[in-house]
Amino acid sequence: MTNASSDAERTAKVLLCVGNSMMGDDGAGPLLAQQLADRPIYGWQVVDGGSAPETETVHIRELAPKLLVVVDATEMGLNPGEIRLVDPDSIGEMMLMSTHSMPLNYLIDDLRDAVDEVVMIGIQPDIVGFCYPMTPPVSQAVAALYQKLADDEWRQIPQLTAEGERC
Numbered sequence: 001m002t003n004a005s006s007d008a009e010r011t012a013k014v015l016l017c018v019g020n021s022m023m024g025d026d027g028a029g030p031l032l033a034q035q036l037a038d039r040p041i042y043g044w045q046v047v048d049g050g051s052a053p054e055t056e057t058v059h060i061r062e063l064a065p066k067l068l069v070v071v072d073a074t075e076m077g078l079n080p081g082e083i084r085l086v087d088p089d090s091i092g093e094m095m096l097m098s099t100h101s102m103p104l105n106y107l108i109d110d111l112r113d114a115v116d117e118v119v120m121i122g123i124q125p126d127i128v129g130f131c132y133p134m135t136p137p138v139s140q141a142v143a144a145l146y147q148k149l150a151d152d153e154w155r156q157i158p159q160l161t162a163e164g165e166r167c
Helices: 024-038 053-063 088-094 104-111 136-150
Strands: 013-018 044-050 067-073 083-086 117-123
Touching (some): 013 024, 013 053, 024 044, 024 067, 024 136, 044 053, 053 104, 083 136, 104 117, 117 136
Parallel strands (some): 013 044, 067 117
C-alpha cells in the first residue's frame, strides 16, 4: 500500500478546531470541539488543534480526509459572533489576524496533498485576552455552527468577501 489511504479507509470529514480556551473568544474552536465530543455528529471526526494546530498534521494526514474544515476565531472586521466561510487561498492575502504561532494558510498548504477539499470557517471574536471569558455572541455562534454542521447546512454560511468586510 502507498502512503495514501484507499477510498474505503479514508475518513470522509474532519473538523480541525483551532484556538486557545484561555484567551476569551479565541476559544471558539476548542468549545466547538468539546461540543462535538459531548454530542458527536455522524460523519464528522473532530481534531482539537488547540493553539498549535500544526502538531496535528501527521494525524490528519493519517486520516486522509476527503474534506477538512478548519474552524478558528478570525479577525475579519465583522460584528462579534458573525460566521463566514473563508477561502483558504486568500488567508495570506487578506492578512486575517490569528493568535497562532504558524499562520493557518501555511498549515492548509501543507495538508493540501493529503486532503481533497479544505474549507475554513471563521468566527469573528470580540475579546481575545488571557483569562477573559468567552463573550455571549461568540458562544452563541459556536452553538449555531454546531447546529449547521448537524443539519448539514454549513455550506450555506456566507462567504467572506475581500471588500467591505475587513478593517
